[in-house]
Amino acid sequence: MDTVLVTIPFSHYCEKARWALQRCGVGFGEQGHLPLFHALAVRRAGGRRMVPVLITAEGMVQESAAIAAWADARRPGTLLPVQPAARRAALELEDLFDRQLGPATRRWAYHQLLPDKRALAALMARGAPAWERAAFRLLRPAAIALMRKAMNINPAGAERSRAKIEEVFEQVGERLHDGRSFLTGERFTIADLAFAALAAPVLFPPGHPFMPDAGGALQRSARQQVDAWRASAAGRFGLRLYTTQR
Ligand SMILES: N[C@@H](CCC(=O)N[C@@H](CS)C(=O)NCC(=O)O)C(=O)O
CATH class of the missing domain: 1.20.1050.10 (Glutathione S-transferase Yfyf (Class Pi); Chain A, domain 2)
Structure with a gap:
């Protein structure tokens, strides 16, 4: 799977990113970690400290808002109004x-x-x-x-x-x-x-x-x-x- 969401599974910011990706029809795998253990996975993905981090074929996206915007760009208007x-x-x-x-x-x-x-x-x-x-x-x-x-x-x-x-x-x-x-x-x-x-x-x-x-x-x-x-x-x-x- 090219697109992977690195998460703390129960984190609400990760749930926000997960829901946005699913809503926009993006196929992705999830790599969940417990708090503290997440830090290594984030660093390995090239991010800084926090989840969610999205690993994509084009590079890494960090922050739930940026991930939602990235997802919306795949199906414009799904989450972000065009007007x-x-x-x-x-x-x-x-x-x-x-x-x-x-x-x-x-x-x-x-x-x-x-x-x-x-x-x-x-x-x-x-x-x-x-x-x-x-x-x-x-x-x-x-x-x-x-x-x-x-x-x-x-x-x-x-x-x-x-x-x-x-x-x-x-x-x-x-x-x-x-x-x-x-x-x-x-x-x-x-x-x-x-x-x-x-x-x-x-x-x-x-x-x-x-x-x-x-x-x-x-x-x-x-x-x-x-x-x-x-x-x-x-x-x-x-x-x-x-x-x-x-
Ligand atoms: N503004 C960030 C907030 C992300 C955030 O607070 N993530 C928490 C999990 S809920 C985290 O990674 N905490 C671990 C840490 O700070 O090391 C976003 O929207 O993605």
């Missing part, structure tokens, strides 16, 4: 979700799940080599400490992220208030895809290829928070996109 103003509107929303929603949902979800061995094992159960899973189990305390430090995962960070998620969900709810089907109008675009994929760590959408319903592992207050987000206008929208567009 300039509509395209700009979709890209602006994608950028907002990439910069604000993605880091917040990740930090809040990790804060809830990292202390729970079983939830973490379920999250890491599929899509990465068995030896990485075994090694991660051995290294778990050190690996978790590194992840906490790198992503600022602590009670204060989780609380700031909760507030950020509320803010973005409210903005999305307001946009949908006029009854439109999708964020920029009546067509599904990269804005919708980015919202659904990057909100997934706090919505646990059935139909997500790599996210088990870890809801059972959440503490009661976190479960109540997830239920509230799922019931909000933005949450219902994200869940609907997974049912109807994924």
Whole structure:
């Protein structure tokens, strides 16, 4: 296979890239790794530190937004509207979700799940080599400490992220208030895809290829928070996109 997506399988930015490639009909293989082990694969592909990285016959593409644009160029108009103003509107929303929603949902979800061995094992159960899973189990305390430090995962960070998620969900709810089907109008675009994929760590959408319903592992207050987000206008929208567009 010429085209390979290097991922951490359950990463929401990787899910965004995977969904974009599939939506645009691109054939590709996936090479999944667990956190920390991904770094070597990224370097081998010629990238810098983070997944997703797409290896193509023409070269390497890094960053979910660039991968989505690359995919759309294979079937123009699938995710990025051709009309300039509509395209700009979709890209602006994608950028907002990439910069604000993605880091917040990740930090809040990790804060809830990292202390729970079983939830973490379920999250890491599929899509990465068995030896990485075994090694991660051995290294778990050190690996978790590194992840906490790198992503600022602590009670204060989780609380700031909760507030950020509320803010973005409210903005999305307001946009949908006029009854439109999708964020920029009546067509599904990269804005919708980015919202659904990057909100997934706090919505646990059935139909997500790599996210088990870890809801059972959440503490009661976190479960109540997830239920509230799922019931909000933005949450219902994200869940609907997974049912109807994924
Ligand atoms: N802006 C990047 C964000 C990618 C990102 O944050 N990737 C995370 C996984 S969710 C990662 O690779 N983290 C590992 C690291 O930073 O070493 C994108 O859209 O692709």
